[in-house]
Amino acid sequence: MAQTITQKILARAANRKFVDAGENVWLNVDVLLTHDVCGPPTFDIFKEKFGPDAKVWDPEKIVVLPDHYIFTQNEHAHRNIDLLRQFAKEQHLPNYYDVGTERYKGVCHVALAQEGFNLPGTVLFGTDSHTCTSGAFGMFGTGIGNTDAAFILGTGKLWEKVPESMKFIFEGELPPWMMAKDLILQILGDIGTDGATYRAMEFDGDTIFSLPIEERMTLTNMAIEAGGMNGIIAADEVTEAYVRERTDKPYEIFTSDPDAEYHSIYRYNVKELEPVVAQPHSPDNRATVRSLKGTKITKSYIGSCTGGKLTDFVMAAKLLKGHQVSIPTNIVPATVNVAQSLETEMIEGISVRRILEDAGCTIAQPSCAACLGGPSDTFGRSEDNDLVVSTTNRNFPGRMGSKKAGVYLASPLTAAASAITGKLTDPREFLS
Amino acid sequence: MDTIIQGKAYVLGRNIDTDQIIPAEHLVYSLSNPEEVKLYGKYALSGVPPAEAGLPEGNIPFVQDNKFESDYSIIIAGPNFGCGSSREHAPFSLQVAGAKAIVAESYARIFYRNCVDGGFVVPYETQEELAATVRTGDELRIDVANNTLENLTQGTMHKLNPLGDVLNIVEAGGIFAYARQENLMG
Numbered sequence: 001m002a003q004t005i006t007q008k009i010l011a012r013a014a015n016r017k018f019v020d021a022g023e024n025v026w027l028n029v030d031v032l033l034t035h036d037v038c039g040p041p042t043f044d045i046f047k048e049k050f051g052p053d054a055k056v057w058d059p060e061k062i063v064v065l066p067d068h069y070i071f072t073q074n075e076h077a078h079r080n081i082d083l084l085r086q087f088a089k090e091q092h093l094p095n096y097y098d099v100g101t102e103r104y105k106g107v108c109h110v111a112l113a114q115e116g117f118n119l120p121g122t123v124l125f126g127t128d129s130h131t132c133t134s135g136a137f138g139m140f141g142t143g144i145g146n147t148d149a150a151f152i153l154g155t156g157k158l159w160e161k162v163p164e165s166m167k168f169i170f171e172g173e174l175p176p177w178m179m180a181k182d183l184i185l186q187i188l189g190d191i192g193t194d195g196a197t198y199r200a201m202e203f204d205g206d207t208i209f210s211l212p213i214e215e216r217m218t219l220t221n222m223a224i225e226a227g228g229m230n231g232i233i234a235a236d237e238v239t240e241a242y243v244r245e246r247t248d249k250p251y252e253i254f255t256s257d258p259d260a261e262y263h264s265i266y267r268y269n270v271k272e273l274e275p276v277v278a279q280p281h282s283p284d285n286r287a288t289v290r291s292l293k294g295t296k297i298t299k300s301y302i303g304s305c306t307g308g309k310l311t312d313f314v315m316a317a318k319l320l321k322g323h324q325v326s327i328p329t330n331i332v333p334a335t336v337n338v339a340q341s342l343e344t345e346m347i348e349g350i351s352v353r354r355i356l357e358d359a360g361c362t363i364a365q366p367s368c369a370a371c372l373g374g375p376s377d378t379f380g381r382s383e384d385n386d387l388v389v390s391t392t393n394r395n396f397p398g399r400m401g402s403k404k405a406g407v408y409l410a411s412p413l414t415a416a417a418s419a420i421t422g423k424l425t426d427p428r429e430f431l432s
Numbered sequence: 433m434d435t436i437i438q439g440k441a442y443v444l445g446r447n448i449d450t451d452q453i454i455p456a457e458h459l460v461y462s463l464s465n466p467e468e469v470k471l472y473g474k475y476a477l478s479g480v481p482p483a484e485a486g487l488p489e490g491n492i493p494f495v496q497d498n499k500f501e502s503d504y505s506i507i508i509a510g511p512n513f514g515c516g517s518s519r520e521h522a523p524f525s526l527q528v529a530g531a532k533a534i535v536a537e538s539y540a541r542i543f544y545r546n547c548v549d550g551g552f553v554v555p556y557e558t559q560e561e562l563a564a565t566v567r568t569g570d571e572l573r574i575d576v577a578n579n580t581l582e583n584l585t586q587g588t589m590h591k592l593n594p595l596g597d598v599l600n601i602v603e604a605g606g607i608f609a610y611a612r613q614e615n616l617m618g
Contacts, residue, residue: 024597026616037459037460037519038518038519038520040462040463041462041463041464041520041521044463044464048464049608068459069460074460076460076461076462077460079460079462080460126518127518127520128517128518129516129517129518129542131518143518143542144518144542144545144546145518145519145520145523145542145545145546145549145550146463146520146546146550147520147546147549147550147606147607147608148545148546148549148607151549151607151608151611154617155611155616155617157616159607161597193447193512193515194447194511194512194515194538194540197512197538197539197540197541198541224516224542227512227515227540227541229541282447372451372456372517373451373455373456373457374456374457375457375460376457394449394451394516394517396449396451396452396516397451397452397479397480397481398451398452398455398479399451399456403479403481
């Protein structure tokens with residue numbers, strides 16, 4: 001029987017040759033990810049259900065990456081870090097990346113990739129909805145809650161309903177003024193925030209395979225914004241080169257059978273597309289940047305698991321070089337590795353960091369920061385009636401802090417162009 | 433699991449995301465310390481824009497100021513309830529506030545799983561646009577065995593979708609209870 005890549009990966013994890021869309025299966029989990037917001041309650045449930053002296057199923061397979069509320073004076077947030085530290089010590093977890101040490105990494109989805117935990121063909125569950133990001137590596141990744149995570153901690157297993165798959169094919173060369181963010185916002189506008197609920201979103205076509213891995217991660221990252229269980233892109237030589245630079249762990253590459261069944265197939269010719277944003281207050285509220293030209297904004301924000309990777313800042317820097325921002329422009333590298341690369345990555349002999357600083361941007365320390373608002377002293381948090389153009393993934397009411405603020409989701413190029421003018425601006429105005 | 437769930441309705445619109453159910457700034461409280469747990473009840477649904485809170489009138493808070501529990505125990509909503517973040521704090525906060533069931537046209541996957549596997553609130557689906565007819569404050573009665581919802585205030589009867597695949601887990605009270613029952617935990 002023909003299967004999609006997602007079916008094949010789940011079949012492997014269920015010790016089966018074939019799994020059918022719609023059936024519930026028990027999966028063996030390869031990696032469980034958690035962080036400072038959901039780790040402590042997960043560990044509480046684990047102890048309550050398995051006993052105070054219980055041991056986790058496999059310390060090597062648990063990755064704990066604090067990233068949400070790191071650079072804050074909030075005492076409850078500090079307590080959560082203490083609870084992670086304590087559990088990691090009790091359980092001898094080798095993959096705990098402590099805050100305030102050289103091991104600290106930053107945003108979990110980007111750090112997982114950089115530290116070599118993303119392996120084609122594997123099954124990752126994480127206590128964060130953007131765990132779907134890892135699907136860019138030809139693996140299954142999806143978000144779960146604390147109870148499910150606690151169940152995995154004790155058993156290494158979880159039930160899942162095998163999803164139907166939707167296929168999104170992009171063809172043609174991506175022009176220099178467009179990024180993966182424009183493609184996923186295009187899809188969201190077409191199918192809506194529940195257009196892929198309980199389904200796999202598979203990305204395919206020559207455009208996709210011409211993208212660097214970080215851009216592919218932007219696509220899979222926002223699968224959850226359409227309600228998708230997972231986003232997935234088959235591994236190719238780009239994926240393998242990235243993985244092999246970071247780990248020598250074994251992996252298995254799966255691809256969809258040509259005659260596999262899909263819920264639906266969408267085809268896009270990128271030549272017919274242009275830069276878009278999602279207007280307040282929903283990721284599917286799409287409009288072309290051109291049509292909103294001149295819309296006043298008060299802040300620009302470039303950061304998060306979606307838009308805080310090195311490629312995102314390189315593209316922003318290319319556009320900002322030689323210009324000045326006219327509104328507060330906040331830069332939050334996703335990880336320490338990204339932050340360090342800003343200093344070593346050069347554009348015409350000048351570091352990306354220097355270009356961003358010379359343009360007037362403020363660069364913060366790596367974490368989730370204001371993507372989800374956070375405690376009141378969080379860097380970049382929206383205030384009052386702010387109108388923010390942001391490379392993040394969600395613009396629900398109050399998402400970046402203030403309940404009165406509005407957020408326009410955009411590509412790093414659009415966020416950079418808009419930072420210069422203080423108005424929503426199509427990057428072509430600076431790149432033509 | 434209760435055989436009858438009865439209480440007042442609290443009506444919401446579509447795409448109620450988990451940031452609206454429990455805003456991120458509140459995710460720092462303990463979910464096990466009884467005093468801090470109350471705060472999840474206090475702030476449940478506090479991120480819903482006032483005009484959309486407690487339809488059709490709006491401007492009705494789910495939990496009154498200075499209270500930790502809601503007067504409403506059945507939430508009625510449109511499609512895609514619980515979209516967004518995976519925070520289990522969301523169904524937890526609804527349970528702490530006193531909600532017993534949600535009746536929505538559809539759910540986001542992670543929220544739905546969390547309701548079921550954590551045993552917090554029962555997530556019913558319905559084919560009807562109940563959010564258009566039920567009014568916040570209406571007295572509702574869910575008959576679990578028959579999958580029906582009776583609006584005692586308006587004198588109407590409505591069908592709910594059977595819980596299907598997850599009924600066993602809901603009846604057991606969550607994934608741990610279910611797994612023990614089925615000898616899945618070794």
